[in-house]
Amino acid sequence: RQLVTGRRADGKINNKVSPEVPKVVTKEDLEAGAKKVYCRCWLSGTFPLCDGAHAKHNDETGDNVGPLIVSVKKS
Numbered sequence: 001r002q003l004v005t006g007r008r009a010d011g012k013i014n015n016k017v018s019p020e021v022p023k024v025v026t027k028e029d030l031e032a033g034a035k036k037v038y039c040r041c042w043l044s045g046t047f048p049l050c051d052g053a054h055a056k057h058n059d060e061t062g063d064n065v066g067p068l069i070v071s072v073k074k075s
């Protein structure tokens, strides 16, 4: 795919996750002590969770994308 300043030439970033909806939004409530690893590259097969697909993308393109890791401390 052709990239233009980090985006495809047609301007889209998301090419496969729920293309039928106008905006992909995910809401989750996390319990204390929970940890989640979220995809930020839009390539995960388990979106919105990271499945490691970013590593292959980075190897192939020289990009440096990675996940968002969220943890909730126990009080």
Ligand code: FES
Residues within 6 Å of the ligand: 038, 039, 040, 041, 042, 043, 044, 049, 050, 051, 052, 053, 054, 055, 065, 066, 067, 068
């Ligand atoms: Fe997208 Fe890991 S698969 S950030």
